Amino acid sequence: MANKLNLIGAVTQALENELAEDKTVVVYGEDVGVEGGVFRATAGLQEKFGEKRVFDSPLAESGIVGTAIGMAINGLKPVVELQFMGFSYPAFNQIVTHVARMRNRSRGRYHLPMVIRAPYGGGIRALEHHSESTEAMYAQIPGLKVVIPSTPYDAKGLLIAAIRDPDPVLFLEPKRIYRAFRQDVPEESYELPIGKAKIVKEGEDVTIVAWGAMVRDTQAAIDMVKEKGIDPELIDLRTISPIDRETIVESVKKTGRIIIVHEAPKTLGLGAEIMAIVNEKAFLYLEAPPTRVTGFDTTFPLPKGENHYIPTPERIAQTIEKVVKY
Numbered sequence: 001m002a003n004k005l006n007l008i009g010a011v012t013q014a015l016e017n018e019l020a021e022d023k024t025v026v027v028y029g030e031d032v033g034v035e036g037g038v039f040r041a042t043a044g045l046q047e048k049f050g051e052k053r054v055f056d057s058p059l060a061e062s063g064i065v066g067t068a069i070g071m072a073i074n075g076l077k078p079v080v081e082l083q084f085m086g087f088s089y090p091a092f093n094q095i096v097t098h099v100a101r102m103r104n105r106s107r108g109r110y111h112l113p114m115v116i117r118a119p120y121g122g123g124i125r126a127l128e129h130h131s132e133s134t135e136a137m138y139a140q141i142p143g144l145k146v147v148i149p150s151t152p153y154d155a156k157g158l159l160i161a162a163i164r165d166p167d168p169v170l171f172l173e174p175k176r177i178y179r180a181f182r183q184d185v186p187e188e189s190y191e192l193p194i195g196k197a198k199i200v201k202e203g204e205d206v207t208i209v210a211w212g213a214m215v216r217d218t219q220a221a222i223d224m225v226k227e228k229g230i231d232p233e234l235i236d237l238r239t240i241s242p243i244d245r246e247t248i249v250e251s252v253k254k255t256g257r258i259i260i261v262h263e264a265p266k267t268l269g270l271g272a273e274i275m276a277i278v279n280e281k282a283f284l285y286l287e288a289p290p291t292r293v294t295g296f297d298t299t300f301p302l303p304k305g306e307n308h309y310i311p312t313p314e315r316i317a318q319t320i321e322k323v324v325k326y
Contacts, residue, residue: 002184007177010152010185011041011117014159015079017189019049022077025163027054029064029081029117038083039119039178061091065116069098072112072168079163085120085172086129099168100143112168115159120148121213121263122310123176125303132300133264136273138170139241145169145194146241150215152183154238157192165194174212181216197244199251203233205324206257206288209248209274211237214261214311221316230324240270248274249281256287257323263310266294288326293319 005013018025027042033056036043046054057064061082068078082088088095095116103111122131139146147162147169149155155173162169200215201222210218215236222232233251237244252258258278260271271292278290293311301309 004182005185010156014156065091065094072114079115082118085118086132119175120172136270161191176213195242197247200234203231207251210261220313224317252282
């Protein structure tokens with residue numbers, strides 16, 4: 001049986017499913033318990049599962065992640081929420097020094113089945129540190145998986161897979177589309193494979209790779225160029241660490257062109273790594289230079305500047321036309 005859920009509802013249902021099915025799962029973080037989270041992703045869970053399994057933490061990100069490490073080593077499966085991705089930096093030391101290294105450090109004796117959830121990206125007219133999109137920084141850390149869903153169906157399946165994964169996962173939720181649309185989502189538990197991209201739309205003229213909220217904007221751009229006879233292929237990366245290299249390379253071999261769309265700054269963003277993958281594995285198939293549509297190399301602007309910073313469907317559509325006509 002399926003319900004029509006938005007992305008935030010799918011996250012809530014995933015957490016509820018796993019709390020009910022696995023007594024070792026605990027959910028905590030900043031305002032997660034009584035208030036149900038700043039975006040209400042955990043609303044009602046404390047009432048249902050009790051204060052020992054869903055609870056508030058001090059406003060101390062390093063402490064939140066640090067305690068989760070101890071819990072995970074000792075048999076629990078903590079799912080912690082940091083209110084915004086920009087608040088993850090105080091916990092960066094714990095993530096890099098311990099979370100991502102524990103399996104390697106202990107030569108496989110210990111592993112950390114833990115999930116760090118964080119709303120990420122801009123578009124909600126928030127304050128400083130509330131609109132970060134620095135996923136590439138975390139994707140470079142060996143031992144840490146980084147997952148970004150773009151739909152309610154994917155959000156539930158990927159979050160359940162992340163909770164059940166024996167290793168740590170950073171689960172980034174594009175808050176701009178938390179309540180943007182609804183989709184049929186099964187009530188029962190299901191998993192989607194971490195590390196596998198999804199071909200959202202097949203096409204022949206150009207490969208477009210996107211993730212998070214940018215998938216929806218890219219779909220709007222594809223609708224714009226459809227009238228001009230352009231047929232793009234859209235790949236939702238879903239997992240940015242590990243990257244599904246095979247799906248990207250095979251698509252580029254078919255289309256001969258690639259555009260990467262991301263909200264993060266351009267320099268050293270994930271788009272550069274994807275371009276390198278294509279250059280290494282599909283260079284002789286290229287008919288146009290690999291191209292990026294991204295945010296800018298500046299701090300994310302305050303509300304009045306958001307619409308100038310985040311890639312728009314219009315900017316994506318213009319790039320599609322330019323690359324196809326090259």
